[in-house]
Amino acid sequence: MGFLRNRAGVIIVSLIGLSIVAFLISDAVRLGSPFWSASNNQVGEVAGETIDIQSFNAKVEENTNNFKQQMGQSSLSAQMMAYVVENTWNQTVSKILLEKELNLLGLQVGKTELNDMISGKNPDPQVLQAFGNPQTGQINRDQLNQFLNNIEKEDAASPMRQQWGNFLLNLTQNRLSEKYFNLVKNSLYVTTLEAREDYQQRNKLASFKYLSLDYTSIPDQQIKLTDEDFQDYYEKNKYRFNNKVETRSFEYVVFDAKPSKADSAEINAKIVKLTNDFRVSANDSLFVSINSDTKTPIAYVRKGQLEPALDSAVFKAAAGTLLGPIFTGTSYKLAKVLDVKVGPDSVSASHILINPATEGGLDKAKAKADSIRNLIAKGASFAVLAKQFGTDGSKDKGGDLGTFGRGAMVPAFENAVFNGKTGDLKVISTQFGVHVIKINAQKGSSKVVKVALVDKSLSSSSKTQQAAYAKASAFLNKASDAKTFDELVKQSGYKKLIAQDVVGTQADLAGLENPREIIRWAYRADLGDVSDQVFETGDQFVIAKLSDVKEKGTLSLDQVKKEIEPQVFKEVKAKRLEEKLNQALAGASSLEQVAQKLGKSVMPVENLVFANPILPGIGQENKLVGAIFGAQPAKISKAIRGESGVYAFVVNGFSNPAPLLNPAKQKQQLVQYLYQRGAGAAFGVLRDQADVKDYRVKFF
8 A cells, every 4th residue: 555655646647648548549440540550441442442341241242152153062162262252352443443434434324314224115135134025035015014013012121122223223333334335445446557557467478587596505604694784684674573463472391291001091991881881871861961071962973973983883883882982082982873864964944042031031931932933833924033033143144044964053953953844843942042943944865873972081180180280380489580490491301392472362372272371471471470370281281481572563673683583694695696696797798608607507487477476496586577577688687686596687578468458347357356455454554543452361
C-alpha cells in the first residue's frame, strides 16, 4: 500500500497516457488504416476502389458452388480452388474497370430499351432461349406474357421476383458490355495502304545467300565479363525489366516422410485381410464406405474409365468376380464385379436444381420439385420453369446440360439418366440439392460393368512421419538466421532447393504438394528470414529461407544480373565477331571472298517471306530478315547481329506477287484480327492504368 501511495501520481499519469494511446489506436482501426499495416479486411484495390474480403469471399463461394456443379464434384483440389479464386479476381477487376468506363462515357440501358430486349421485335437471345419455340425458332409471346403477368403478382421479396431481378440485371450488364466493346471495335480500322503492305509482307519472296559467325564459336571461358558489360546491356534493355507483379524467391530443404519398408509390409497385410472380408461381404456398398480410402460410389463404368491394369481385368471378368489386390499409382485396389450389361454410351438431359437451403429444408424442396414435375408432365415448358426456378448456371440455357458420357455426373444423377429411358421425368436428390430431370435422348450402346472398388493408399505411418518431423524440427531449432541455414545445409549434406520468382497467387510449385502456406509465409517474411515453423506438404516437411524480393516496377541491375548473364555473354561475343566480320568485309568484292577469309561457307536461301522470318536450320532471325527485305540486290551487306550469330548477306533478287486487286478483302481480314484482340487489349490498357493492388496472398 505504501508503494502505491508513494507512486500514485506516476501510475495515474501513466494510465492516462496509455488511455490516450489506446484511443488513438482504436480511432485508427475504426478508420480502417492501422499504422502498422494495410487494412486487414481488404483483398485488393482497383483504381482507388477497395475490394473487401467479405464480398470477395461471397463471390468465391458462389463460383465454387457453380464449378462443383459443372465438374460434378463435391469438393475441389487446391489447384481447382486456386483457379476459382483467380477467375473470381479477374471477374471482379474487370467489373470495376468496366463500370468506371461506362460511367465516364455515360453509357446506360434505359427502361424502354430493356423492355424492348424482353418483349420487342428482336428480343435478347437469353429471352428467346427461355421463351422460344424450338420448332419455329420464334419467341412464344403467350408464354412470355403469362410469365410477366405472374411476376407482377409476386411479392417483391419472393424468390421468383428476386431471380427475375437478377436475370434483368444480367441482361443489362451484358448489353452495357456489348455497347462498350462496340465502341472499341468501331475505333479500329485498317487503311488500304496497310492492307497492301500486309499483302506484300505475306507474299513477296526473297532469294539470298549469307554467311554467319556463330556465338557458340567463342567459348564462355574465353570471355571475362566486366561491370561495364552488365551496365551497358542493362541500360539498353531496361524496358525488359519491368516487373508487373511482386515476386519472391525462397530456398528450402525437404525432409522426406515417404512410406518405409515397414509401412509397406503393414499395408500389404491389411489389404490381404480386406480381400478375404470383401469376398464374403453381403453389403458391398457399406463395405466400400467403411474400408475404402476414397469411398468411390458403386456405379456402372464404361471401358477405359478405370486404371489400365484394373480396367482390362474388370471387363474380362464375369459378375461375382473379385479382382486384386492390384497396386496402381500409390495405392492397392480391390474390385468386385457386381453386374455386366449393355447400356447407352451417352445421355442428353436437362434439369432444374432446387436448393433446399432456400426452400426451408429438404422435404419442402422435394415437394416443390414434385410440383414442377407435375406441371411439366401436363405440358408446361421445361425451359421456362428452369429459367424461373433453377438455381445453377444451366437455368440460363433452359436447364440444358448437353450430352455427356458416364463419369461426368455424380453417381445418383448418372444412375437416374443412364438407367431410365428417353422422355422420362424424374426427381432425385444429390449433394447439390433436389433435381427435376428430363432425359432428352440416349445415344450409343456398349458393355458396361457395375463395380465396387476398395482402395488402400500406401501411406506413411505415424512413426515414419514423426521421425521426419523430428529431423526438420532439429534443423529449424539450429537455423536461426540465413547464415546458419546455409551452414547447416552444407554441413548436413541436405539438398537446397530454390523456388524462383514465385507470384503471391501461385497455386503450385514443382515437387511440393499444395505449397500455399509456404508462399503465404514468404509474402509475410523479410529478406533473409528463416521460416518460423515446419511446413507440412503431403509426405514432406519443409524449412524455407526467403532469398529474394522483387518488387513491382523496374528491377535493379543487381536483381537481374544473374538472369541476364547469358545475354551479356552473347553481347560481348557479338562485338568481337562483328569486328572480325567487318575486317573481312573491308575491300571484298563478293561474299565468297569474305567467306574464304573467314574459313566459312556461303549458304543459299530461296523464297523466304518477311512474315515468316525463319532462317532454315537456324531459327527465327528478325533483324537479319528485316535487313534483307530492305536491301538492294547484288550488294554486300554490313555485319548484322542476330539471335544465333553475326551475319553478312547478298540479295540475289525478289519475286513480287501479283497486284492486289481487292484490298477490301485484305482489309476485312486484318480488321477481324484486330476485333479479336480489341477487347482483351482494351482491358489490358485499363488494367495497367488502374494501379491494381492485389492482397489476396493474405487470405488464400
